[in-house]
Amino acid sequence: MQIYDTLTSSLKEFKGINGKRINMFVCGPTVNDRPHLGHAKTFIFFDVLAKYLRHKGYHVFFLMNITDVEDKIITKMREENLQWEEIVTRYSGEFFLNLKRLRIDSINYFAFATDFIPEIIGQIKRLIENGLAYETDDGVYFKVRKFKGYGKLSHQSVDALVSGARVDINERKEDPLDFVLWKKKKEGEPFWLSPWGEGRPGWHIEDTAITETFFGPHYDLHGGASDLIFPHHESEIAQMEGISGKEPLVNYWVHTGHLNVEDVKMSKSLKNFITIEEVLKHYWPEAVRIFVLSIQYRGTSNYSEKSIKDSQIIAEKISLLHHRVLGMEQIENENSIMETAKILEPLDHDMNTQEAMVRLIDFLKRMLGEKSLQGSKGGEIKFVLDQIDQVFGIVRSTHIPNEALNLIIKERNAARKRGDYATADSIRNELNELGVKIEDSSDISFLWW
RNA sequence: GGGUAGGUGGCAGAGUGGUGAUGCGCGGGACUGCAGAUCCCGUCUACUGGGGUUCAAAUCCCCACCUACCCUCCA
Secondary structure, three states, X not given: OEEEEOOOOEEEXXXXXXXXXXXXXXXXXXXXXXXXXXXXXXXXXXXXXXXXXXXXXXXXXXXXXXXXXXHHHHHHHHHHOOOHHHHHXXXXXXXXXXXXXXXXXXOOEEEEHHHHHXXXXXXXXXXXXXXXXXXXXXXXXXXXXXXOOOOOOOOOOHHHHHHXXXXXXXXXXXXXXXXXXXXXXXXXXXXXXXXXXXXXXXHHHXXXXXXXXXXXXXXXXXXEEHHHHHXXXXXXXXXXXXXXXXXXXXEEEEEEOOEEEOOEEOOOOXXXXXXXXXXXXXXXXXXXXXXXXXXXXXXXXXXXXXXXHHHHHHHHHHHHHHHHOOOOOOOOOHHHHHHHHHHHHHHHEOOOHHHHHHHHHHHHHHHHOOOOOOOOHHXXXXXXXXXXXXXXXXXXOOOOOHHHHHHHHHHHHHHHXXXXXXXXXXXXXXXXXXXXXXXXXXXXXXXXX
């Protein structure tokens, strides 16, 4: 399998440091607002990546951090006139709920930044010992120019960064590029104790403290959206490599491109933020996943009403086929294994999910066109859909007991047989209102939803 | 100014040297108690512009133009 690595700007053959055991870290959200579609794109992508690696036989430990202390959270606290804990509880709760609804369930552990204060302090201490950090009267800063190699991930020279950047006016810093490791407390802010007094950690240090705790100074894969390349991930490299003296920190840096909405970047000032919750009011979670899989993970992509509608149509086709083989026994044979492999194969080429979707749609078309699903056909389809679902999570399932539905369908078919179409249509309409669709052919009916 | 990714048919979106991806849309037909779903046929001389390499270029090279994103918090 090949995957694109941002650090080397190239496709690299994927190989684990410890054989089949893969340590993977993805930057989670700052919990200061409701999750939006951009989060969905990134987290669905990494969910599928982890699941695909597992499908290929890797044992993936998928770690995600939750930034629960940050300037924006403090701003939000003041705006809403709430306690820090209340903001964190509310928005991390919303985040987890959204993950669940979107069927993002491959993450092994969520690490909250504030649960790692001792580890963070330990890292800052070692940076100071190594001469890479210094204390001022408002915090502790990282000496960027002291770390050769700063800029290697974002492919910028330190001087270019200075000339292009708006200079951060903070006279206490030795250099405008220096970034904060520890912020000393101001009135009304949440704080923790440290050798530098009461305060809170900077944004970049939490991730290296967490990953070092779980994985050590060198691990397999680090993911996140492309806007995190600089300065966040750049600074992670500086911190961890500055502490350990070992490089690289990470073998594969994987970044997802941004998602625009109706061709415009999502931003709060334009009020075009689309929350995940809003989309899920109108479309299936599976449709959102299909949408994400239909676009390039690395590119900037566009979300539109039309694109999600297209995805919803595909989601419904999958569901339709799934319900045609509901209750059949899976059959794993040469044919069903081959069909599965054909659909998943493009993922070996830098997670080409769009091509995989094309092949899935081709499979759907062929199978929906089958006149009869008797014999082994139905069971083979069931096997393929099950395998595909384990990686993509796009087969719609239900919580309505099949027995109950089967009973209803039996009654309705009896009504149809005796020509009582009024009853048959009324049952169909009522089921439809419950979100359960019914499909008739001359001799048999299918339910799907 | 520096960095990165791009410019493909009505729309979305693949394809990276040689048989018109695919989906949506649109038109027609089959099937059906009806609806839906499904199937078949049709719709298109698509590749930003200009040079170059080649028997052959959307695909490689050069130049130009344009777009998006990053360089400040951001998934």
